[in-house]
Amino acid sequence: MSRRLTSALASAALITLAAALPADAQSTATPTHASAHASAPKLVPVPVSLHVTSGTYQITAKTKIVVPSGTGLRAASYLASLLRRSTGFPLPIAREGAGIVLDASGGVGQGDEGYRLSVTSDGVLINADTGEGLFRGVQTLRQLLPAKVESHAKQAGPWAVSGVEIEDYPRFAYRGAMLDVARHFFSVKQVKRYIDLAAAYKVNAFHLHLSDDQGWRIAIKSWPRLAKFGGRTAVDGDPGGYYTQADYREIVKYAQQRFITVIPEIDTPGHTNAALASYAKLNCDGKAPKPYTGTDVGFSSLCTGKDITYAFLDDVIRELAKLTPGPYIHIGGDEAHSTKQKDYVKFIGKVQKIVHKYGKSMMGWEEIANAKISQDSVAAHWNPVTGTQEGTEPARSAAKQGVKLIMAPADRAYLDMKYTHKTPLGQDWAGLVEARRAYDWDPAKLITGVGESDVLGVEAPIWTETMKTLSEVEYMAYPRLPGIAEIGWSPASSHSWRGYRSRIAAQGPRWVAGSVSFYRSPQIPF
Template identity: 40%
Template sequence: MTYQKSIIVLFLSALVFSCGPKGPSLDERGLIPLPKSVSSSNSSFELTSAASIQLIGDQASLEPLAQYFNQTIKRATGFELKVGEGEGQIILELYGGALDDESYELEITSSQAKISADSPAGIFYGIQTLLQAFPSQIFAPMAQNVNWIAPAGKIQDDPEYPYRGSMLDVARHFIGMEDVKHYIDQMARLKLNYLHLHLTDDQGWRIEIKSWPKLTEIGGKTQVGGGEGGFFTQEDYKELVRYAQERFITIVPEIDMPGHTNAALAAYGELNPGINLPDGDLSTVNHPGEESEIDFTSKMITREPAELYTGIEVGFSTFDTDLELTYQLVDDVVRELSEITPGPYFHIGGDESHVTAKDDYIKFVERVQDIVQKHGKISVGWDEVATANLLPGNIAQFWAMEDNAALAVGQGNQILMSPAKKSYLDMQYDSTSRIGLHWAAYIELDSAYLWDPATYSSNIKKSDILGVEAPLWTETVENRADIEYLTFPRLAALAEVAWSPGSSRDWESFKGRVAQLGESWEVQGIQFYKSPKVAW
């Protein structure tokens, strides 16, 4: 009998374990960016409509996070979980330590999922990881017939770099409010925390400046290809700032200058130093390493408004750097925009100002830095700004010239890493890509993933790097579908480059995880590029 009982016990034990969690374990889930530490255990947690959310710590900070979790899961699950200080199956615990600490701990057992952190941002990032642990249908826009099971285990996580961003060019083609919000949502799910808005360029001025109304009345009229254009009112901009803040994303506004200013010069010709658009074919882009098709001395005028421009050639425009009115405009623009921008950074552009004399360029950058500092912000500029004397704490964004980045490091300033050959989302994947450019490189998914900011340039050490940013320029981007095609899946790769240590990143692992993330993009209707490098 004893032997028979033992056989029965063993049989029942095997039966119990055979009814355990199906599907991948926690360390096999499509978690992107890759957490610092993941340990799996042999059980699972099922989220049901009877669950509730328990808040431990500062209620005022935690309640919006609980609301975000509820809003995110409601459409797919139909659940609206109760929130309070009593017992719960989803536990958000805020220790209340350093607010700039983005680390978190997520522990999933058979009875609960608990996120603990020192800051609300850490809780938010833990929520993103927990959401990824559930079936991909959790992000669906309508009710799904799914058991909401997450594999059990423990995650301890924190980011490699404090600045993890993407840039959205709303100037070449105007990108409207709802599409920018959609972009913010996708950034948040990848734990990106800075959205750099490229608000002005030759083709359009996209932000209302009340003291200079013609910037948008005239400068916002059109876009690449001659379309209608558009702009954000200051109220629109404040709404984007608010929406981003709720997702722990800080907006960085960019006013590109002294070049890339044709839209401003079309609005206010008195800022024009006498260089206007030449005649001829402007159908190609002039970037580093390419010959310009423009003879910049071919046509000279005096203080006349520039013609509105709908091409994609670069480098032909400049403010008059000797004119006091120029600096009055800059001061007014920086003041008005800084007043509605709570983040610390103001991007002053500074790239490809080919028709600005070198001494004039340096004088302009140094004076504009002072204006930005006066209004309480830290200047960020494309790497060319490092040819001037940078103020302490200002940032150079490396996109093209390693020598410029070295100049910034030599002055004691940090670098924002955006090498065009790796991080530019507007580059084609290959020669068959339906949109995009390729002046820097063709960037397939593996190329976007397989690089390390800390070793990319011999002139830049890890301690010199503030973070990583992936820019999406919109010369060929006209709508949300175009944004999604060029951005995904590469933004996921670059988010992992920014969050996860280079020593732990692995291409084979990423391929499997991004395929799972692709399932969540599909249920959301995101029209991403299905790289042949991945078994989707």
């Protein structure tokens, strides 16, 4: 089967990703549900508080985007490019005046991502304490506009924004999307599009699975054969590929512009056939295996007893850390069936020291918690959760060690699971995951012994054994990815399938306008 995230460093890492409200403020928030008013806009994620007001603002050829300080320029530039392509209006960015005002002068007090949005007949005002908060508010504003705003070509107006008062901030600091580029390779342009689609739903972390048995996708200058040889293959013998370091920097910068943190993953000690095939000396017997294009897992392992293994990982992590401004390096750690447990534990300890050596915190799949790991680490729970809680021991072990968890259970959050038996793509080893199943769960109540304070956030991984095109990836991600993003963003008290299904249905016309491939689930009234 296939699968798949104190110290000062830990605090810095959380601040870098997002500053959510304190736990007491999160638990006592009482949202005004978007569905409580018949004319309320159907927003995903649902905001903490939404009140419909009188008045409508019309965006016209004379509208300006006003940014009183430089803090809001990134959000303003993003909004201008989004609106210009569909409205055809010039939408100049100004330092003063009326129109669409993005004000980061502070006073909101709801963390780095919190914002307030007000729409009257005189204009739109988004207030936040940071540029990141403004950007999250911009994502809400775009959903207040007609669906055709998502078009990449000029459309006819009018461009009306209904009157609302919104206050909003995230439940969890981490809302991630993961893309597997190792089983099948996706170009820089395709990765950027996936980042853009995720950003629309307030995703703030992008986990890039860069290596596996089938391919190595990032150039490492000190070990050039990893990409040049190990990057040539993909599942079913399809064309491979890899990112140059310039390509990777471009992806990181693109994500940063959208306030998204890139987390690179080099899967170890298993899922390493592409690396082992590239360099014979990484193998215990000194013999390189053939490149692999199948989909089995658990058969490969780095030679954990060799010094060259750790010299190799030191070089790889050093180069990746230099390229990655975010706080985490993901070292994999799952399905290491060919590594003895005592060797695995020692291996994780050594790799963690290397990650720390280069100023980063270690992220890994939940199996890393079978070793002693530091509290700045993050473990990603991925195993399906059964009624007996079988397979959840590593997650509980992480929580007991004071390690934060990312919740990505395969039977809820894996976007490569089939919707139904008839779904032409994907797999079903973790079960069938229709839209409701992907939405109808609580990260803080899934595992006995793991509560709200143990959870850093949620992630929606997509493994690409069966997906060769971005259109196929989109079909499997939508409508499920926005639902998982809402689980991570919106207050627990706001989660209701009945309310959500009507709100996610309203996203359908937006996806059509933006040429997004998506599954028209019969559970949702698209």
